[in-house]
Amino acid sequence: MADQIRVLVVDDIPETRDHLTKLLGFESDIDVIGSAASGREAIQMAGKLHPDVVLMDINMPDMDGITATEQLSTTAPGSAVVMMSVQGEADYLRRSMLAGAREFLVKPFSSDELTASIRQVSLREREKQSRIRAGAPVTPSASATGDGDGGQIVAVFSPKGGVGRTTVAVNLAVAVAKELGKRVVVMDGSFQFGDVGVLLNLNPKSNSIADLIPVLEAGEIDSIDTFVVDHSSGIRVLLAPPSPEMAEMITPAAVKQVLEILRRSHDLVVVDCTAFFNDTTLAILDAADVILTMLSLEITSIKNIRLFLEVAEQLGYESGKVRLVLNRADSTLGIRVADVEHSIGRKVDETIVSDGRSVVYALNRGIPFFVSNREAQVSQDILRLARSVVGERAGAAAGADSRKSAQKKSLFAWR
Numbered sequence: 001m002a003d004q005i006r007v008l009v010v011d012d013i014p015e016t017r018d019h020l021t022k023l024l025g026f027e028s029d030i031d032v033i034g035s036a037a038s039g040r041e042a043i044q045m046a047g048k049l050h051p052d053v054v055l056m057d058i059n060m061p062d063m064d065g066i067t068a069t070e071q072l073s074t075t076a077p078g079s080a081v082v083m084m085s086v087q088g089e090a091d092y093l094r095r096s097m098l099a100g101a102r103e104f105l106v107k108p109f110s111s112d113e114l115t116a117s118i119r120q121v122s123l124r125e126r127e128k129q130s131r132i133r134a135g136a137p138v139t140p141s142a143s144a145t146g147d148g149d150g151g152q153i154v155a156v157f158s159p160k161g162g163v164g165r166t167t168v169a170v171n172l173a174v175a176v177a178k179e180l181g182k183r184v185v186v187m188d189g190s191f192q193f194g195d196v197g198v199l200l201n202l203n204p205k206s207n208s209i210a211d212l213i214p215v216l217e218a219g220e221i222d223s224i225d226t227f228v229v230d231h232s233s234g235i236r237v238l239l240a241p242p243s244p245e246m247a248e249m250i251t252p253a254a255v256k257q258v259l260e261i262l263r264r265s266h267d268l269v270v271v272d273c274t275a276f277f278n279d280t281t282l283a284i285l286d287a288a289d290v291i292l293t294m295l296s297l298e299i300t301s302i303k304n305i306r307l308f309l310e311v312a313e314q315l316g317y318e319s320g321k322v323r324l325v326l327n328r329a330d331s332t333l334g335i336r337v338a339d340v341e342h343s344i345g346r347k348v349d350e351t352i353v354s355d356g357r358s359v360v361y362a363l364n365r366g367i368p369f370f371v372s373n374r375e376a377q378v379s380q381d382i383l384r385l386a387r388s389v390v391g392e393r394a395g396a397a398a399g400a401d402s403r404k405s406a407q408k409k410s411l412f413a414w415r
């Protein structure tokens with residue numbers, strides 16, 4: 001049947017190949033059309049069989065999964081690779097994505113995670129192919145743009161820690177709630193070491209995502225209200241688990257489900273992501289309508305941004321989904337914004353000034369600076385960011401124009 005997803009399984013261990021083949025045999029829309037024991041064999045078979053999806057192990061003698069994936073991107077560009085590995089390290093994920101893999105599964109994974117990944121990758125690839133055939137630009141699907149039911153999901157991400165994600169996520173949320181009158185929730189997506197609660201001075205014993213997930217899995221959820229905490233600034237918060245080991249229960253599928261629920265009852269869902277590029281972060285980035293990618297004027301931050309932009313392209317994110325936000329943009333560190341833009345080959349979309357006094361004063365008191373120092377330039381920069389993120393959805397064309405002029409102004413202000 002034309003709709004069947006044709007899968008090639010690649011793993012050097014015969015039992016694993018058999019197990020995966022059997023598992024996938026239960027799915028009526030998936031056909032395993034072959035299995036290969038090495039990277040080299042995978043390339044030969046993919047050339048003949050043209051699978052939709054290649055389920056690829058990373059560690060194999062002969063040729064490893066990353067090298068094989070790299071070669072497949074030229075020999076079998078229509079086959080999308082889902083990488084499997086026992087190593088969940090950021091470096092493996094990044095190298096796989098750069099090699100052209102579309103998804104990354106960390107062993108052991110459930111059969112639901114496996115089939116969901118295969119379906120998602122295959123759907124994304126089919127959409128991409130049909131757009132290419134139609135000659136249309138690559139744009140995200142309706143669900144990813146938030147055109148469906150509910151609000152917008154904005155992920156605040158950076159491939160490097162300490163660049164101001166939590167600070168920006170929280171203050172952006174407050175600005176949208178207070179000034180633009182929207183219903184806003186912040187999800188702390190830094191599941192192991194989240195600090196959104198600290199910035200907002202919330203009781204660490206409050207309910208968190210760790211309480212929500214078991215209820216969701218049992219299918220007993222009536223309302224999200226019990227699990228989100230109201231903050232005096234007008235925003236709501238879904239906290240990270242109280243202890244790091246509880247983060248393990250949070251799977252990519254659960255994250256997607258939680259985001260969908262939050263989206264249904266809010267105009268804006270802001271997610272503070274970790275800098276660790278793992279499978280749950282990827283689930284958040286996939287679900288997001290906009291990824292505010294934070295960078296600073298430091299050479300390591302710039303290098304990581306360049307790599308992330310390559311990964312984002314491999315993942316099929318359209319360029320408008322990723323927005324570059326330069327934090328502490330006026331710091332005098334010897335690197336100018338023009339150098340940054342030249343190095344990453346792209347314009348910075350938004351800038352936020354450095355204001356240690358307002359930011360640290362607010363941090364120490366557990367109040368967002370947008371509340372305690374509303375008139376400061378840093379708050380005004382946050383408001384401009386808020387307007388551009390939310391306004392864009394309301395009126396795409398008009399929003400883009402005003403964004404351009406606002407952006408020009410802010411660039412000239414400190415250049």
Ligand SMILES: Nc1ncnc2c1ncn2[C@@H]1O[C@H](COP(=O)(O)OP(=O)(O)OP(=O)(O)O)[C@@H](O)[C@H]1O
Pocket residue numbers: 160161162163164165166167168190275327328352353354355356357359360363378
């Ligand atoms: N615009 C700014 N001006 C001055 N200080 C800032 C600004 N933005 C962030 N900071 C400071 O930089 C530090 C890091 O900020 P923050 O914790 O928000 O970053 P992060 O990316 O979330 O870090 P982590 O990797 O720890 O999660 C904090 O001390 C914060 O107060």
Ligand SMILES: [Mg+2]
Pocket residue numbers: 165166167190195272
């Ligand atoms: Mg943080």
